[in-house]
Structures are given as C-alpha cells and as structure tokens.
Amino acid sequence: MSLSVLNIEVIEEKLEWQNLLNRVKYYDFYHTYDYHQLSKAIDEKPILIKYEDNGTVIGLPLLLRKIFDTEYYDVTSVYGYAGPLHNNIDASFDNSDFISQLNQFFYEKKVVSVFSRLNPFIKNQEAILGELGDLIELGKVVNIDLTQDVDTQRSVFSKTTKRYINKGRRLCSIRHSNSKEDISAFIKLYYENMDRVNAKKNYYFTEEYFDYFINSDDFQTDVLLATYNETNEIISAAMMVKTNDIVQYHISGTRNDYLYLTPIRILIDEMRINATSKKYKYFNLGGGLGASEDSLFRFKSSFSKDYKVFKVWKYIVNQEIYDQLTEQYATLDNETDFFPLYRAK
Structure with a gap:
C-alpha cells in the first residue's frame, strides 16, 4: 500500500506484523495476525497501521472493509479487546502528530469512519486516541487478580x-x-x-x-x-x-x-x-452480554470484584460523507447508538 504519509506504514504480512508486536512487547492475542485472519469476514482485510517517530512506536490493528457498492471504506476491530499498541508512550504523550498523520492516511484511503474496541489491560490507549473521535465507556469486565x-x-x-x-x-x-x-x-x-x-x-x-x-x-x-x-x-x-x-x-x-x-x-x-x-497477572472473565450487568456478568462477578472499564472508540473521519451514507443506507431510527449508522439494519 503506497502512502504519502511520512510516518505511517501499513502492514499486511505475518512476519512484519509479528515484528511490530515484538517491538511494542506488550499485547494481547486479539492483536495478533492469526486472530485477525480467523476473525475477518469475507469482505474485510486485516491491516496493522504502524506509526513511528523518534523512537515512539504505535501499532493500530484494524479490519478494512468497503462500504457497500460505494468508493468509500470504513474500519472496525476484531471481536474482543483490541485497540492501539505502543512503545515509549505514557499518559502525557503528545498525540498531535499521530492524529494529523492518521487523519491524512484515512482521507487518502477514503475511510469514512473508525470503530474499535479497546483493551482494559493495555495502558495509555486513551492517551494515543484522545481528541480523536469519542472514547465511550460501555461497561465493566471481571478480572481475577493473579x-x-x-x-x-x-x-x-x-x-x-x-x-x-x-x-x-x-x-x-x-x-x-x-x-x-x-x-x-x-x-x-x-x-x-x-x-x-x-x-x-x-x-x-x-x-x-x-x-x-x-x-x-x-x-x-x-x-x-x-x-x-x-x-x-x-x-x-x-x-x-x-x-x-x-x-x-x-x-x-x-x-x-x-x-x-x-x-x-x-x-x-x-x-x-x-x-x-x-x-x-490478569485473568479476564469478560463482561455481560453487550457489556451490560446482566445474569452473565453477575455469574462472573461471583469470582471477583476487580472490575476493569471496557471502552470503545468511535470516530467519524468525514462527517459529510458519513451523513450522505446514513441518509442513503440506514434502515434504523437515528436514535440508535449503532455505529456506523449507515450500517444499522
């Protein structure tokens, strides 16, 4: 994938994918190449967006998919707990250059919206994505502190x-x-x-x-x-x-x-x-159905009260095109929290 974005590279091959995971060192199985291959739908392509600048490394695994019969695309994450990975980043990270370059990449690739589930056990994901769309707390997961x-x-x-x-x-x-x-x-x-x-x-x-x-x-x-x-x-x-x-x-x-x-x-x-x-260190039992505190959540919480916050990231890259697609394709009422809305059925 050719890019004019200076610090962005797109990885699609297993060896390069694993090399990046080795560099960031801390990741979950949801971030791996094999899990992305297992999880992708027929119309989805696993990609790992790599950003690197002055020793700072960010890896953002996503699934790229075409939006119906249009010229546009959107990206989503695998089922589970994914989100960005990093090296040499703490809570004070200045993400302005990353945001600028990621936006340029999305515009070049005609990506309209981004959705990703985040990982409660990966620190500073919010520092990487802050000010870029919305970080929404959906509920809690139950962890046994090992x-x-x-x-x-x-x-x-x-x-x-x-x-x-x-x-x-x-x-x-x-x-x-x-x-x-x-x-x-x-x-x-x-x-x-x-x-x-x-x-x-x-x-x-x-x-x-x-x-x-x-x-x-x-x-x-x-x-x-x-x-x-x-x-x-x-x-x-x-x-x-x-x-x-x-x-x-x-x-x-x-x-x-x-x-x-x-x-x-x-x-x-x-x-x-x-x-x-x-x-x-961590044994994640997960949460309730749809991140709700239902009977499944209560069953899991009978093992532990060490709750971790589960968040998702929603970002509209191109609001004008997003609204056009929603008007053309959405079949549910606009009050739904489904994202992206143009895929709501």
Missing part, C-alpha cells in the same frame, strides 16, 4: 461459587487436552451451548476455526475439560488463551443435562490456580 495468592483470590468468591466448586471437584475430574478427539467433543459442547441461547449464525465457528486457533503459534490456547467421574463423559469444556501476562476466558460449553452443576466454575477455578503458578 498477582494475589490463590487463597486470597478464593476468599472473595461468593458462597454459591465456593459451594459449586467444592461439589464439582468431588464429582468431576479436570484435564488439559488438545487431542483431536477432545477438541471434537469440545466443539459439540460449544454448539450445544449456542443452540441453547439461540446464538446468531456467526457464533457457530467451523472446525477449521478451532483447529487454526488451537494450533496457532501467535498465542497459547489451553483447552480444559471437566469429566463426570461416574460416567467418564465430558460435560464441560473451556478455551482459555494466554498471551504475555494475560489470560482470556474465550469460549466454553456445557452439556444441558449437567447445567445444574455449573461445571464451568471448576474450569475457571483450575485455570486461575494454574495461571497464578505460572506468574500471569
């Missing part, structure tokens, strides 16, 4: 969670496995979960997705399985992803017949004990 000893962590568990963990550990066994047979069992449990909650079609990941994910060398994936001792059948499984000092609770599934045991609790418990022993 820098505490395991007994201190457990001391804040709710009575219900402690009771179910004790019962689950008596009735079940836990193992880590990436065998083809166990992954196949995990996928079936995951699909059963999606059926139960009437999930949208795009949540039914293919077997190829799981295979690529688990075998990626960009991050480490642990698959934990809970086996019911009496029948020796797998009744619950979870996929946890480790990158640097962060553990992310990614996806899970439980057999309908064993929901009353909530065996996912013992898998979370096992992961936090294991990760603590390996000196990880």
Whole structure:
C-alpha cells in the first residue's frame, strides 16, 4: 500500500506484523495476525497501521472493509479487546502528530469512519486516541487478580461459587487436552451451548476455526475439560488463551443435562490456580452480554470484584460523507447508538 504519509506504514504480512508486536512487547492475542485472519469476514482485510517517530512506536490493528457498492471504506476491530499498541508512550504523550498523520492516511484511503474496541489491560490507549473521535465507556469486565495468592483470590468468591466448586471437584475430574478427539467433543459442547441461547449464525465457528486457533503459534490456547467421574463423559469444556501476562476466558460449553452443576466454575477455578503458578497477572472473565450487568456478568462477578472499564472508540473521519451514507443506507431510527449508522439494519 503506497502512502504519502511520512510516518505511517501499513502492514499486511505475518512476519512484519509479528515484528511490530515484538517491538511494542506488550499485547494481547486479539492483536495478533492469526486472530485477525480467523476473525475477518469475507469482505474485510486485516491491516496493522504502524506509526513511528523518534523512537515512539504505535501499532493500530484494524479490519478494512468497503462500504457497500460505494468508493468509500470504513474500519472496525476484531471481536474482543483490541485497540492501539505502543512503545515509549505514557499518559502525557503528545498525540498531535499521530492524529494529523492518521487523519491524512484515512482521507487518502477514503475511510469514512473508525470503530474499535479497546483493551482494559493495555495502558495509555486513551492517551494515543484522545481528541480523536469519542472514547465511550460501555461497561465493566471481571478480572481475577493473579498477582494475589490463590487463597486470597478464593476468599472473595461468593458462597454459591465456593459451594459449586467444592461439589464439582468431588464429582468431576479436570484435564488439559488438545487431542483431536477432545477438541471434537469440545466443539459439540460449544454448539450445544449456542443452540441453547439461540446464538446468531456467526457464533457457530467451523472446525477449521478451532483447529487454526488451537494450533496457532501467535498465542497459547489451553483447552480444559471437566469429566463426570461416574460416567467418564465430558460435560464441560473451556478455551482459555494466554498471551504475555494475560489470560482470556474465550469460549466454553456445557452439556444441558449437567447445567445444574455449573461445571464451568471448576474450569475457571483450575485455570486461575494454574495461571497464578505460572506468574500471569490478569485473568479476564469478560463482561455481560453487550457489556451490560446482566445474569452473565453477575455469574462472573461471583469470582471477583476487580472490575476493569471496557471502552470503545468511535470516530467519524468525514462527517459529510458519513451523513450522505446514513441518509442513503440506514434502515434504523437515528436514535440508535449503532455505529456506523449507515450500517444499522
């Protein structure tokens, strides 16, 4: 991609992408090349925007997509916790040159709007993006502080969670496995979960997705399985992803017949004990559906009250074109908070 912007480079190849991640040093699996390849839709191109000036480095991973049949584009982020990465930046960072050059890049590429989810565990993302669009707090995610000893962590568990963990550990066994047979069992449990909650079609990941994910060398994936001792059948499984000092609770599934045991609790418990022993710092359980404080959030908060703020970044690069596209394509009332509005249906 040729550019006239002095300090901006666009990276699309895996080796260069990883080289930049190595330079910024601190990142999450949501920022990796492989996760972007797994997450992109057919009409989306993963790009990593690199800005460098006098030892300051910024990496901004995004998904570039054409806006319907127009000449314009917009960018979004992968599902999860992404946002900018950096080296040699603190809270006092003067982002004026970065903003100027990023704007010039967006205009040259006819990018109309930008949306990105941010990462609660990456410091100074707001310093990089400040004064550029809106940084909006959506809700909270639940983190287990792995820098505490395991007994201190457990001391804040709710009575219900402690009771179910004790019962689950008596009735079940836990193992880590990436065998083809166990992954196949995990996928079936995951699909059963999606059926139960009437999930949208795009949540039914293919077997190829799981295979690529688990075998990626960009991050480490642990698959934990809970086996019911009496029948020796797998009744619950979870996929946890480790990158640097962060553990992310990614996806899970439980057999309908064993929901009353909530065996996912013992898998979370096992992961936090294991990760603590390996000196990880954060174990992110995520938030509620749509960042709301719903029953899912309350379940997760039964493990910890260490809440982190989850924010998103919304930026209209070209207001005139944005308004034209909204008038032409939007099918929802303008009162919706969907962004960008021209894609609201």
